[in-house]
Amino acid sequence: MxxxxxxxxxxxxxxxLEQDETWLDDLTDHEGDPLDIEAQAELMRRMTAPVTQVVELEGELQHAWENRDLDPGLHRKVYLEVLRQSGIPQVEQAKALYNRLIDPAxxxxxxxxxxxxxxxxxxxxxxxxxxxxxxxxxxxxxxxxxxxxxxxxxxxxxxxxxxxxxxxxxxxxxxxxxxxxxxxxxxxxxxxxxxxxxxxxxxxxxxxxxxxxxxxxxxxxxxxxxxx
Structure with a gap:
């Protein structure tokens, strides 16, 4: 037919969404130190494989994950938590990285x-x-x-x-x-x-x-x- x-x-x-290690140049861990190579690689994997749940979530955050593609607010909320659990504790750094994820360019x-x-x-x-x-x-x-x-x-x-x-x-x-x-x-x-x-x-x-x-x-x- x-x-x-x-x-x-x-x-x-x-x-x-292709890997671009330059996104990670200014990121720091919980101690304020630059991310090591292994941490950078894992973070990029988590960012470029968005379909798979990569961290443990509960309650409202689990709800946000399951409904992230229905609500931009929930999407932002849960991905900032994913980044926090992935070693980016600085909120402004996490926001900057998230903004790259949702930038069509x-x-x-x-x-x-x-x-x-x-x-x-x-x-x-x-x-x-x-x-x-x-x-x-x-x-x-x-x-x-x-x-x-x-x-x-x-x-x-x-x-x-x-x-x-x-x-x-x-x-x-x-x-x-x-x-x-x-x-x-x-x-x-x-x-x-x-x-x-x-x-x-x-x-x-x-x-x-x-x-x-x-x-x-x-x-x-x-x-x-x-x-x-």
């Missing part, structure tokens, strides 16, 4: 993101971006001229639903005006992005590798589903 639209996840699919597109989006648009295939996220990612596309290839965005904090809830996929399908069986979902999570299969969408999995290591993952996924 001919695919008429493609829905893409954002983080780990079209873009990735800090996110790097995969090498084949632009050619894939452009080719789909040129062929008249509808394109949507669907993300569990607590900040506006549209500027990441606009700054690179990629927004012209995207027909619509559905972001969890704006619509009050998160993947794999079928409701969030249905919202984007309705906006794209395509049937599930003619709409491919592409993402890096079988459990979250793969939720589209419940509605009848075909699903393509890509690995959330560093951008230098995954140069044609999107192209390959779309070719396997005869979209390109």
């Amino acid at each position: 001919t695919i008429q639209a493609v829905m893409f996840d954002f983080s780990g699919t079209l873009f990735r 800090e996110w790097t597109p995969y090498p084949d993101t632009e050619p894939v989006l452009k080719t789909l648009a040129d062929r008249g295939v509808r394109v949507g971006v669907l993300s569990n996220i607590a900040f506006d990612i549209r500027p990441a596309f606009a700054e690179r001229g990629l927004d012209t290839y995207v027909d619509d965005f559905v972001l969890s904090f704006e619509v009050g639903a998160i993947k794999p809830d079928p409701a969030i996929f249905r919202m984007l399908l309705d906006r794209l005006g395509t049937a599930p069986e003619r709409t491919l979902m592409v993402g890096d999570s079988r459990s979250a992005d793969g939720g589209a299969r419940e509605l009848g969408c075909p699903f393509a999995l890509v690995e959330p590798l560093p951008t230098a290591e995954r140069t044609d993952g999107l192209l390959t996924a779309l070719r396997e589903h005869a979209v390109l």
